[in-house]
Amino acid sequence: MTLIEFFIANQKDILGSLIRHFQLVGISVAAGMLIAIPLGIFLSRFQRFAPIILNFAGMIQTIPGLVMLGFALLLFGIGLLPALVVLSLYAVLPILHNTYTGITEVEKSYIEAARGIGMTDGQILYKVELPLALSSIVGGIRTSTVFTVSWATLAGLIGAGGLGDLIWTGLATYNTNYILAGAIPSAVVAVVLSGLIHLIQKKITPRGLKGVSA
Amino acid sequence: MIKFENVSKSYGESKVLKDLSFQINQGDFVVLIGPSGCGKTTTLRTINRLIEPDSGTIYIDGNDISALNPVELRRSIGYVIQQIGLFPNMTVEENIAVVPKLLKYPKEKWQPIVKDLLGLVGMPYDENAHKYPSELSGGQQQRIGVLRALAASPPIVLMDEPFGALDPITREALQEEVKRIQKKLKKTIVFVTHDMDEALKMADVIVFMSGGKILQMASPEELLQHPADPLISEFMGKHRGTVNINANLTAADFMKTRVLKASGSMQTLQSVELMRNRDVNSMIVLNEDDTYAGTVSLDTIKTHGKAGRAIGEFMETGVPTVNLKEDARETFEKLYTSPAGYVVVLNDDMSVAGLITKTSMAKAMGEALWGEMIS
Amino acid sequence: MTNLMPLILEHLMIVLIAAFIAVFIGVSLGILSYWVRYLDKAILWTAEIIQTIPNLALLAMLMIIFGLGNVTIIAGLVLYALLPIIRNTYIGLESVPSHLKDAARGMGMSRLQRLMKVEMPLSFPLVFSGIKLAVVNSLSIAVMGVLIGAGGLGYPIYRGIQTGSVERILTGAIPVVLMALILDYLMSKVEKRLVHKGTRG
Numbered sequence: 125m126t127l128i129e130f131f132i133a134n135q136k137d138i139l140g141s142l143i144r145h146f147q148l149v150g151i152s153v154a155a156g157m158l159i160a161i162p163l164g165i166f167l168s169r170f171q172r173f174a175p176i177i178l179n180f181a182g183m184i185q186t187i188p189g190l191v192m193l194g195f196a197l198l199l200f201g202i203g204l205l206p207a208l209v210v211l212s213l214y215a216v217l218p219i220l221h222n223t224y225t226g227i228t229e230v231e232k233s234y235i236e237a238a239r240g241i242g243m244t245d246g247q248i249l250y251k252v253e254l255p256l257a258l259s260s261i262v263g264g265i266r267t268s269t270v271f272t273v274s275w276a277t278l279a280g281l282i283g284a285g286g287l288g289d290l291i292w293t294g295l296a297t298y299n300t301n302y303i304l305a306g307a308i309p310s311a312v313v314a315v316v317l318s319g320l321i322h323l324i325q326k327k328i329t330p331r332g333l334k335g336v337s338a
Numbered sequence: 339m340i341k342f343e344n345v346s347k348s349y350g351e352s353k354v355l356k357d358l359s360f361q362i363n364q365g366d367f368v369v370l371i372g373p374s375g376c377g378k379t380t381t382l383r384t385i386n387r388l389i390e391p392d393s394g395t396i397y398i399d400g401n402d403i404s405a406l407n408p409v410e411l412r413r414s415i416g417y418v419i420q421q422i423g424l425f426p427n428m429t430v431e432e433n434i435a436v437v438p439k440l441l442k443y444p445k446e447k448w449q450p451i452v453k454d455l456l457g458l459v460g461m462p463y464d465e466n467a468h469k470y471p472s473e474l475s476g477g478q479q480q481r482i483g484v485l486r487a488l489a490a491s492p493p494i495v496l497m498d499e500p501f502g503a504l505d506p507i508t509r510e511a512l513q514e515e516v517k518r519i520q521k522k523l524k525k526t527i528v529f530v531t532h533d534m535d536e537a538l539k540m541a542d543v544i545v546f547m548s549g550g551k552i553l554q555m556a557s558p559e560e561l562l563q564h565p566a567d568p569l570i571s572e573f574m575g576k577h578r579g580t581v582n583i584n585a586n587l588t589a590a591d592f593m594k595t596r597v598l599k600a601s602g603s604m605q606t607l608q609s610v611e612l613m614r615n616r617d618v619n620s621m622i623v624l625n626e627d628d629t630y631a632g633t634v635s636l637d638t639i640k641t642h643g644k645a646g647r648a649i650g651e652f653m654e655t656g657v658p659t660v661n662l663k664e665d666a667r668e669t670f671e672k673l674y675t676s677p678a679g680y681v682v683v684l685n686d687d688m689s690v691a692g693l694i695t696k697t698s699m700a701k702a703m704g705e706a707l708w709g710e711m712i713s
Numbered sequence: 714m715t716n717l718m719p720l721i722l723e724h725l726m727i728v729l730i731a732a733f734i735a736v737f738i739g740v741s742l743g744i745l746s747y748w749v750r751y752l753d754k755a756i757l758w759t760a761e762i763i764q765t766i767p768n769l770a771l772l773a774m775l776m777i778i779f780g781l782g783n784v785t786i787i788a789g790l791v792l793y794a795l796l797p798i799i800r801n802t803y804i805g806l807e808s809v810p811s812h813l814k815d816a817a818r819g820m821g822m823s824r825l826q827r828l829m830k831v832e833m834p835l836s837f838p839l840v841f842s843g844i845k846l847a848v849v850n851s852l853s854i855a856v857m858g859v860l861i862g863a864g865g866l867g868y869p870i871y872r873g874i875q876t877g878s879v880e881r882i883l884t885g886a887i888p889v890v891l892m893a894l895i896l897d898y899l900m901s902k903v904e905k906r907l908v909h910k911g912t913r914g
Contacts, residue, residue, distance in 0.1 A: 186849075186893050188856040189768075190867065191886040194874040198882075237423025240388060240496075241437050241486065242413030251436075255427040274767035281874070291773045295860060300777050307770035314765045330427040332470025 130301040138290065138305050145286040145313065148276040152208055153269050156215025161261065163216075164223025165249070174224060181217040189214070189275045197282040207276070207284030214275055215268040222264025226257030259329045266321040273314040277306070287313075339364050340385060340494065340526070345394030347380060347550075354380045355391065356550040362528060362543070364493070367520055369529045369537040372547035373573070378530045381547070382496050385528060386412045398494070413437055416487030416495035416525075420502045422479050424471040430456075430482055431467040437490040448489070455485040459515055477508035484516060488523070495520075497529045501536070513539055534574055538562075546570050587666035592702040593683045593692035599624055602631055602650025606639050609649050622682060622690055623653045629688040633657050633678065659684050662691050673699060717869075721888050724865035727783055727858065728851045731790035736844055739795050743802025743840070744828065753803060760796040768793075768854055772861050781862030786855060793854060794847035801843030805836025838907040845900040852893045856885070 131138065167174040184192075192210045200206035230253050238248045254261075280288030287310040294302030340362040347355040354377045362368050370378035383389040384396060387408040396403050403411055424433050431452050438448035453463045459481045471479050480500060487495050497516075501509040517540055520527050531537055537544050538558045546554045546561065554566040565571040598621040600609055613621055613636055620635035632653035642652040658672040659682045672681050673694055683691045742760075746753035763771070772789045779785040809832050817827045833840075859867030866885040873881030 186853060186890055187886065188853045188870070188889055190856050190870055190874070191882060191889075194870060194882045195879070197874060198877055198879055231421075233419060233421030233423040234425055236388075236421070237417070237419055238425075240386060240412060240417035240419065240423075242409050242411070242415075242440060244409050247440065252425055252427075256425075270765050274769070277767045277769040288769060291769055295773060295776070303773045303777060307767075307774045310770045311766040314767055315762050318765050330470065332426045332428070332472050 127301055127304055131305060134305060138309065141285060141287045141289055141306065142309055142313070144284075145273070145276055145288075145310065148204075148207060148211060148279055148284060148286050149269065149272045149313075149317075152211035152215045152272050152276075153265065155208070155212040156219050156268050156272075157265060159212070160216045160219035160264070161223050164220050164261075165227065165254075167220075167224050168227040168253075171228070178221060178224065181220055184213060185217050189278055190281075193275075193278055193282055202283040204284050206282055207279035211272050211275055211279065215272050218267035218271065219261065219264040222260045222267075223257065226260030226264075227253050229260075230256045255330070256333070259325055259333070262321065262325040262328065266318055266325065269321060270314055270318050273310060273317060277310050339397075339399055340528070341397040342381075343395045343397070345381075345384065345391045345396060347377075347384070347389065347391050354550050355384075358394070358550070358552065360545065360552055360555055362526065364526050365524050367517070367527045367529065367540055367542045368545060369531060369541035369543070370545045370547060371531055371534065371537045371573075372553075373569075374532060376547040377550040378532075378545075378547050379498055382498055382528055382530050385494070385496055386415045386417060388412075413440055413490060414492050414494075416490075416492045418480075418483050418487045418495065418497040418500045420499040422471075422476075422483045422503075424479055424482055424486070426471055429468050429470055430474070433471065433482055434485050434489050436486060441490055443490075451489055451491075452485075455488060458519060459485065475508075476504055477512060480504060480512060481515070484512075484519070488519070488525075491523075492525075494526045494528070497527060499530055499532070502531070502533075509536075516540070546573070588662065589660045589664040589666070589669040589681075589683050589694060590662045590691070591666065592669065592699050593694045594698045595692040597622060597690065597693050599690060600649065601626070602653065603648050605645075606647050606649060607645050609634065610636065610639055620678065620680075622693070623649055624690065630659065630682060630684055630690050631655075633682070635678070654678075657682055660694075661686070669694060670699070717884060717888065720864065720866050720868060720885070721892070723783075724852070724855055724867075724889070725892065727787055727855050727863065727865055728790065728848060731787045731794060731851055731855075732844065732848050734787070735791045735794035735798055735847060738791065739798025739843075739847075740802050740840065742795070743799045743806065746799065746803045747806040748824070757796075757800060757803065760799050763792050764796040768857055769860070772857055776861045783858070783863045785861045786858035786863040786865075789857075790851045790854060794851055797843040797846040797850075798840070799843075801839045802836065805839035806832050808839075809835045838904065841900075841907055842904050845897070845904060848900065849893050849897050852889060852896065856889060 163177070167177060189210075192213070193207070196206035196210045200209065234252050234256065235248060238252045243251065276284075276286050277288035277291060279286050280290075280292045287306045290302050290306030291310075292306075294300065294304075294306060342358050342360050345355055345358040346353065356377075358377075358381065370381055372378050380389055384391050385398075385403075387403060390404070398411075425436070428436065431449075434452045434455060435443075435448045438451060443451075452467065456463050456466060461478065461481065466474075466478075471482070474482065483500065484497075487497075500516075501512050504512065513536060516527075519525075529540060541558055544554075544556060544558055544561050545552055546567075548567075548569055554561060554570055556564075556566075561570065562574065565574065598612060598616050598618055600612065600621055600623060602623050602625065609621060613619060619637070620633055623631045623634055625631045631650065632655040634649045634653045638652060638654060639649070657678045657680065658676050660669050660672055662683055662685055664683075669681065673696065680693050680695045682693050685691045742756050746756045768789070771792065772785065775785045775788050775792075779788055806828075813831060813835070814827065817831045822830065855863075855865055856867040856870060858865050859871040866889050869881050869885035871885075873879065873883075873885065
């Protein structure tokens with residue numbers, strides 16, 4: 125059976141895995157954003173906590189994905205939830221890091237000017253700091269998404285489904301078609317999502333911040 | 339009217355403001371100046387409560403500002419900083435309108451303001467309103483910075499070394515524009531600088547600070563004529579000459595002191611070499627006791643000199659001499675009648691103090707009129 | 714613990730072999746993108762796309778080509794390591810101050826001489842930090858080798874997952890994380906020294 129025939133014959137399975145993969149990525153990146161952006165803003169207000177939390181998050185990042193999934197499996201058992209917990213955890217760090225540095229690297233003169241003309245702390249955050257940090261934050265979301273698409277292929281290992289499932293089946297039975305049916309779509313998903321977010325990032329960067337580095 | 343009453347501020351051990359009391363009248367252009375660390379910027383920043391004093395009270399129009407909401411206070415005071423601080427994510431129009439928008443002006447109200455203000459600095463609305471700060475030159479950016487401070491028509495505008503980062507030509511243009519705008523709109527401006535030129539040009543009142551205290555608060559004219567402290571005179575350096583124009587100038591004021599002198603026993607070739615090295619064509623000859631003996635020029639050596647002769651043997655004595663304390667006018671006359679084109683200035687003990695050439699005279703006159711010359 | 718040492722060594726061997734190959738290819742491609750202007754975008758994009766492909770997907774596809782074993786994981790690690798090395802080489806060479814490049818050209822150096830005597834030495838600190846990033850990442854990715862029949866510390870981790878043994882997972886995971894931290898620390902020290910040397914000159 126050629127690869128194309130295989131794709132057609134198994135389109136339901138492949139499509140199902142693809143949708144599940146998107147769910148895994150979508151939910152964990154969303155969860156990562158919900159945790160990381162507020163936490164990043166918090167850390168930028170209370171910078172003395174920043175080194176501890178950022179270093180801790182960095183440590184977690186160096187633990188191989190396989191190990192984290194293994195622990196999740198042993199702690200929470202097989203299924204969707206442990207996979208989502210681990211993937212969300214991995215999604216947090218890049219967004220957290222970029223939110224924090226994006227805000228803290230806003231030039232002090234802008235903050236000084238904003239305060240001097242009478243903006244409240246909240247207005248400074250919403251009108252000056254966040255808009256200027258936005259591009260960096262979206263960059264973090266892009267990194268997180270690429271990571272999560274990758275780690276989500278491992279989630280098949282603990283029964284969470286997704287395109288990884290097809291790869292696992294292929295590896296276990298040494299079936300090239302299965303491997304490619306999982307690998308190619310997941311690679312395409314990663315590249316396309318990364319490209320899309322990159323486009324969004326360019327689109328939302330104000331004209332005034334492009335080209336010339338301020 | 340802004341009034342400081344016994345205002346003090348310390349950072350740890352160091353006192354930046356020491357019991358400051360003074361008053362700024364409405365419509366005045368007040369310049370705070372002094373050496374770095376004198377407390378001028380701190381003083382400025384207490385007015386819009388970016389810095390809170392440790393003790394003392396600041397009143398604006400009779401209201402104690404510590405009782406006001408700092409955010410509302412700042413919206414009622416314009417603020418311009420050296421780094422300009424235009425928000426790079428906003429267009430020129432959005433930057434100028436930022437305070438009116440904070441004050442919830444409707445668009446029909448703030449847009450004409452933006453147009454008027456841009457017109458005020460000769461930047462047409464259609465060409466400039468939708469540009470981003472990064473698309474403007476430094477001078478244009480700071481013009482917008484000034485307009486942003488004026489947009490909500492605050493009676494008071496604070497400026498913290500606003501032109502410090504601009505090139506001299508742009509700086510001068512902006513100084514004139516701001517002065518013109520201030521007069522036209524009758525703003526009270528408090529302006530920090532460390533540049534005395536700028537202070538003299540812009541100020542109605544100069545507040546000279548040092549070590550957290552006011553050394554003198556006076557009009558530029560008064561400050562020039564009667565500096566209250568040696569530090570102020572020193573700070574004004576080159577400007578002192580402007581008042582000396584009518585004082586009793588003497589020969590000492592015009593002479594140059596770096597002159598080539600040699601003993602009469604020096605031999606011809608050596609003296610020629612010395613003059614060549616210094617790129618001059620004559621030198622002063624001294625007696626054994628260092629008193630003035632005469633002069634010798636390259637020309638004389640060429641016509642009379644032979645190698646190995648002492649220059650004292652054929653020196654000239656016809657060059658006019660003046661005493662150090664000789665009146666300027668007398669000196670001037672002698673210089674113009676001198677066949678050599680210069681006069682020698684002598685101390686009371688007849689030793690040589692310097693000499694006056696037409697160039698050194700012209701330079702000294704220029705400095706007395708316009709301040710220090712570059713070369 | 715007695716049978717752990719061979720696994721650690723094998724893991725390290727895999728990473729180091731991959732690193733050497735990646736440095737060779739990556740630096741060459743970095744120089745190529747610097748020299749041949751119209752290639753720079755294509756090379757960097759390709760490297761970035763490879764970097765984006767999920768680990769498991771890339772390794773599984775490589776397995777189809779190279780079969781089960783260490784060669785496949787080494788190939789995968791090389792591919793992942795390319796981006797940081799190419800990018801840093803390219804940026805490093807690009808950011809050598811133009812007056813130095815001019816001076817070198819003015820002295821009559823050939824393109825290769827300029828590269829070897831001026832441009833590469835000046836960009837080396839940046840190239841090195843690219844290598845550091847690649848090596849530290851590789852240590853972690855190499856764990857996945859077990860899934861395609863390679864050796865190293867992935868084995869105890871995978872066995873641990875299969876048998877539900879935290880102890881076994883940790884036997885593999887702790888050395889991996891420790892090696893990553895130690896190598897990161899050591900290479901950061903070298904990096905700092907390189908930068909210092911650069912600014913002193």
